[in-house]
Amino acid sequence: MSAEGAAAQTVRITYREAMRQAIREALIRDPRVFLMGEDVGRYGGCFAVSRGLLEEFGPERIRDTPLSESAFVGAGIGAAMGGMRPIVEIMTVNFSLLALDQILNNAATILHMSGGQFNIPLVIRMTTGAGRQLAAQHSHSLEGWYAHIPGIKILTPATLEDARGMLWTALEDPDPVLIFEHGGLYNTEGELAADAGAVEIDHAAVRRAGSDVSLIAYGGTLGKALRAAEELAAGGIDAEVLDLRTLRPLDTESILASVTRTHRAVIIDEGWRSGSIAAEVSARIMEGAFYELDAPVARVCSAEVPMPYPRHLEEAALPQAATVVQTVRAMVGKRD
């Protein structure tokens, strides 16, 4: 078969199914891998990601836990130090706060504090983000907050390729990796190469090339950035869309390269503006590409409120493609 023919072979798949295939593949490839978390087994996963895996791999490797986030996340750390390759699932980012002690004080710290003796090859997956009317205790985007912590890596798969491919790479990493899956993405559907597999996790990716402005997004905001870019293109503005993919370590080089091409940047982030990953990206642009800028860096972030329940308020609180379009138009307009 020709290379073109192979590349053309794709399957129609959802983000959820891509994640499931990634977990399944990991369980098949490495006997040290197991999945542990609340309702990952019999229930099939809070967001149905692990449905069917209990039947295939059994309760030893698809391990339902009590509602004890600190204990089972810490147990994942201990099991990783004991030679296993655990995948720990936390239902939502808000619940992960119950395990923050283990994530920060142990997972992120022990390697350095022990003088390099104990690394922790642990993967923690959790759902993040809003948009499903789940109100203020199930909807926040704290991945930027986690990205503050040295010693861990923060991945935010926004595409089917990354949903399918980041997990294996994360499992091969000798250190703790947190994967934030935006809850609004699980049902997104598209074409994925039939032989899709592991992807690198060190670089941001240009998802749409452009010359007038860099729209810098990740996870749940990538789709909004792409939609904004389409709308802007209709108005004659050529936006580049950069998918950060990994929030720690940040691929500063790709960010600066994009801004150097376009001379303008808008960062779209579902986190709260103050102290956000958008703030960090903005600071790095100032530090590294200040003289390339034709306009101040702009941010489109979530409103600084706990996420409200009613749809119209939730939509008002979240970054939207329309806001991005307005922001870019104002930015370009100012220059001219």
Add this chain to the structure above:
Amino acid sequence: MTPTPQAASSNHPQPAGEHSLTALRQMILIRRFEEKCAELYNAGKIHGFVHLYIGEEAIAVGVIAQLQPEDAIVATYREHGHALVRGVPATAVMAEMYGKQEGCSRGRGGSMHLFDAATRFYGGNAIVGGGLPLAVGLALADKMAGRARVTACFFGEGAVAEGEFHECLNLSALWKLPVLFCCENNLYAMGTALRRSESETDLCLKASSYEMPAWPVDGMDVEACQDAARRALTAVRGGGGPLFLEFRTYRFRAHSMFDPQLYREKQEVEEWKKRDPILTFGARLREAGLLDDNVLKSIEDDVAAEIDRSVEFAEAGTWEPVEELTRFVYSERTRP
């Protein structure tokens, strides 16, 4: 169920006398080592928080000597004694107290964070209760891998107030994991008496509510500690799940070096000192004809020489170059 090798390598039967003198020597080593640490702290050689184990030596000596080399230990910030008994060289412990890179954690951790991969000593955890999930995870890895190892997890009675205590006792009992929980009940969580912080002060009752055996042990009596540990380890190694030992003990010194001890009566301290584990065990050995002034002097001289060597080693140690500050935030090893 995992296979259970009968006490494999380290428990060579020793003459009762020699065995007892070894235990006495270990307790004296901890006592003198920590007295030296207090002196060096006041001399400005050791900094930060230093929590002395003086008065509680019988527990570490009694329990850890019963462990196999392949077993694991998770301890707290009051862990100098545990590390020494486990076989972390006094030189490496003292160098760690100094913050020198020859220390057992490369000087990164100090008094509260002794780590040693060679003896499976997993810290040195200074978040009360934070070590329990690690122990659960280490035991989970052993059970999943079919290894007949035990993880001994030490913590103070203050940890009983933490959610992690309850989460971890439940989880380990639910999954029948080989953890030996060793609660060192010295009656005060820093300055808060147990009776002032717990509605139910019977710790064995709490533990047994999680369907695991829970035994109170006289923590001032090294032979009682040895005996309880031996029986407990046999039970845990047999695959019956975790077991909880409450060692009733007392700390003779302040909580740390910044503690005027306003929360307890001097008389109470003096009463407990009458039960000094070194003095009472020494007296018993004298009665049995196993110890006399000459033997004691030779132990003291031997211990003094070991401590002198550790101080010389620490003094001669070197500071980690500042250029290495960020080493081991992430692993340097190649991927497995």
